[in-house]
Amino acid sequence: MSRLVVVSNRLADPRKPAAGGLAVALGETLKSTGGLWFGWSGAVVKDGTPGEGELRVHQAGPVTLAEIDLCQEDHDAYYRGYANGVLWPVFHYRLDLANLESGYLSGYRRVNHLFARKLMPLLKPDDLIWIHDYHLIPLAAELRAMGCDNRIGFFLHIPLPPQQILAAIPSHEWLMRALFAYDLVGFQSEADLLNFSHYVKAEATAETIGAGQFRAFNSTVQAGAFPIGIDVNEFQRLGRAHEAVDTYENTRTEYSRRRLLIGVDRLDYSKGLPQRIRAFNELLREYPENQHSATLLQVASPSREDVDAYADIQHELESLCGAINGNYGDFDWMPIRYIHRTVARKRLPGLYRACDVALVTPLRDGMNLVAKEFIAAQDEADPGVLVLSRFAGAAEQLTQALLVNPYDIPGTAQAIQRALQMPLAERQARHAALLENVRKYDVHWWCGQFLQTLAAVR
Template identity: 45%
Template sequence: VGGTGLTLQMTQDGNITYALTDLTQTDVEEYYQGFANRVLWPICHYRLDLAEYARKEMTGYFRVNRFFAHRLAPLIEPDDIIWVHDYHLIPLAAELRQMGLKNRIGFFLHIPWPPADVVLAMPVHEEIMRGLSSYDLLGFQTDYDLENFAGCLKREGMGIEKSPGHFSAHGHDFRGGAYSIGIETAGFAEFARKAASHSMVQKVRQSIEGRDLILGVDRLDYSKGITQRIDAFERFITNNPAHQRSITYLQITPKSRSEVPEYEAMQNAVAEQAGRVNGAIGTVDWVPIRYINRSISRPILA
């Protein structure tokens, strides 16, 4: 952040070459902190109440995607396949097409895609849908997300589904599919096996003194349901006093996007909520909720 963006920095890691470019502080504020995370993120998570639309941030979002396209285009060979990831880069294919690139371009969305009634509340929904329609293959995580996308096209007459998973919109034919993603379970299981003897894991086991452990690991975000979980835990203990002192709830929640006001407010709210519950139902020898607001390494979490 803060550079001129006039030069690309090329770095090599094994057989992967990375091309890095700077963004200005204004770019970051309007593109990332603004439209991407104060409009697209809440709307895609059905939180219209948290979406805050500003024209300059919308302009910044499309401007930065245009900038990325101009930085990327000289690096692309005619037979390259381009794979774009997530909501920050929805307009990228459309920008590359404007520059005359004919390459096959795929896109995968790592967050939900809501139904038409939610999407259409976004002032620039047509531009976003046009951006998605510029790809050759759209990947969603669930069939429901794919159905919602198809519904958005039909609702506004922007396109049609010619056959299951085959669409035509804005003069372009493309495919869409649901491709569920997960983790490498074998590798994670190996982490868990090795972590069993780690000093931190041993300390946690000793500290809970044989109690059952409820573990939550989430980035601090309103889409994760952290406050609702704390509420549910408090109600369970209150309604089932026999379980008091027999269960500990450990919530590990690294800070996220603290520069966005909604996230800063949530950080304070979750900490206050955990403290209130501990004060209400805890005892001198039992802290019901352990709330950690920092990262724990993946091998230890396993």
């Protein structure tokens, strides 16, 4: 078996996996092949030289970890600037928030070149290389330029927007051409794959030479949809641990007179949080029987708070929650419990299990694993209901959820009301179908399917 080499923006230690994370997905294969994981250490060297960084290699059991530091200038241009200031907003359909006039592209290319230069001496001829996410789109092209002829796969964890949105990026031709240096490119959904197909045919006059195979720029690439999943068994084991059980029991006791709704998100403009709060407000106004009955627990983990767009949405969210609590709240009931901090992962299964409805309503999301975690955490005899945005990648698989358009505030409120009133038999039937899908297409299926396809690409 070929050794697996994983490259991601941030290095992960497979000895310390978080259930459902990338380390869980890749840990077994890395261990069985004596694999290598390469990535940024997370450290920023204030006085470092651009395009340079110290490489440190050490062992984590049978897995080799190779980490590199970035200097401040490279971090600001590559990570904060181009990856998260240009690619993240554009790929989430937010051209209005993208800094398209910036000079960050040179830093993005410089760091990808640095990664390739440091990785190349560590490679073996038969290594299978798997590169992850939007930070590292040009990495295969950099490796090819240095003589690497290994099989290289790429997986995009975030959405790929339509051609017209992609074409707004000044360097879009170079960026998409870089994908043709890969043997296999994977997306979260069939919609993303279709967007890729439309782009390369319209912008690069690519020729379709087989199912998911495209030829352009004198190269051929295989593309496919590989929806990522969670480790269901691991997450359910986490749910049986004392931290999750305590959280469940405490939550049920604290809110014994309430119907609980849950939202767990990073504080990001892609997650549709203001729209969700407005829909909850609509629920209370149009269906007043939910007053003094329904409580929304909204967790919004801090994220990039030094960026103006994130600070703006935080202020908007706090204002909305305060207004609703002020208008509807009473001495013994607050409609919204807003938590602006990260909740420990070991508590999440208990929190999910204690709630009657999950609101997973992003404006755009590559997949959204909270939806799958909520399903895995439920009591099969008395399960909660998932209200899911049609614009999350998960919606392609989780069709038994109540699918909503998060921009349609009244429609989302109607779906929440339906979820709160859904009979037990319907809840059980929907949950059984959802859980079957989540189990079948789990994180191990995702990993195996991608690597098998990569190994078989001709």
